[in-house]
Amino acid sequence: MKKTFLGLCAAAAATTLALAGCAQAPGTEGSGSSAAPSGGTSAATGDFKGCMVSDSGGFDDKSFNQTSYKGLTDAKDQLGIATGEVESATTADFAKNIQSMVDAKCNIIVTVGFLLADDTLAAAKKNPDIKFAIVDSNDAKFAGVTNLKPLVFNTAQSSFLAGYFAAGMSQTGKVGTFGGLNIPTVTIFMDGYAQGVAYYNKQKGKNVSVLGWNAEKQDGTFVQSDKPFEDVKGGGRAAQGLTSQGADIIFPVAGPAGEGALQTAKASNGKVNAIWVDTDGCVSAPNYCANIMTSVYKGMDVAVFDAIKAAQDDSFSSEPFVGTLENEGTGLSPFNDFDAKVPAEMKTELDALKADIVSGKITIESKSQPTT
Known part of the structure; x- marks a missing residue:
């Protein structure tokens, strides 16, 4: 039987947001x-x-x-x-x-x-x-x-959901992100994430800040290395720079180097957690599942x-x-170990946000978004 995006995985999600990359x-x-x-x-x-x-x-x-x-x-x-x-x-x-x-x-x-x-x-x-x-x-x-x-x-869409989620779950009022290189396939995640945080602030009257990315300037924190997507230590340094400023949720967009952020989260004894990218981190990096709140997957x-x-x-x-979110080629993976910690209200709001993005009610701005 032909595989389609409507049958992306067999893993059950805690909400109807999307299915996990496998x-x-x-x-x-x-x-x-x-x-x-x-x-x-x-x-x-x-x-x-x-x-x-x-x-x-x-x-x-x-x-x-x-x-x-x-x-x-x-x-x-x-x-x-x-x-x-x-x-x-x-x-x-x-x-x-x-x-x-x-x-x-x-x-x-x-x-x-x-x-x-x-x-x-x-x-x-x-x-x-x-x-x-x-x-x-x-x-x-x-x-x-x-x-x-x-x-x-179009991971700007799913990263918008991740940003909204991170803003709502942060205990410090500061969330962070960093990339491997300043290239469109990286910054599209960071754009969506920052806009999701901004939307949360607007809806809730909050002031959660995003460290590591300035969407207006299209510049931020990147792994400083000759091999930015492979340098796990460099990813760790980037993550530690963000946590030292108060970020308690880190969104690494750096391929294998992002493991440095997972190591930072694991060493924090619960003070810092992460949102993974490209695939369900609890499947691809199960040793860090206890520190991965959700993931932005690409099918x-x-x-x-x-x-x-x-x-x-x-x-x-x-x-x-x-x-896209509509064809489930991208979305949020299950909350896995964090499912019981995510308020029902947040799950409902994420479902509603997904529907609004699909319908066009919410428009996400990122020059890195793909076009047909």
């Missing part, structure tokens, strides 16, 4: 010969092959690479296809890793991350008989490239699965997929 650690069943030194392939019946190239975070990043990778493994398990994958260590690996998947005779190659846009576009133009999909990028330069499909997500696994299936059954289109 990332899991990459399996090891795809052994076989490597298409590149850091990659692998797996055999299956049939002659269709789906492949993936990661960003520098790798397939076990507890975040967007890992969730996207699940879409590939789900396609292998459910569609019976052969698969290939290769992990990137640095940005310098992107072009050669994509080429390794071309050389491996993949029918579709999915690249993961905004930073792979230029190399993915170049490969798609050079190889018109291969289908490509890219997670988290819909560059204007993609227009007219019929074998390249963007898979993007990258399902988007990747559907793109691969479309390529297999000849229904592939370059039309962008845009995940």
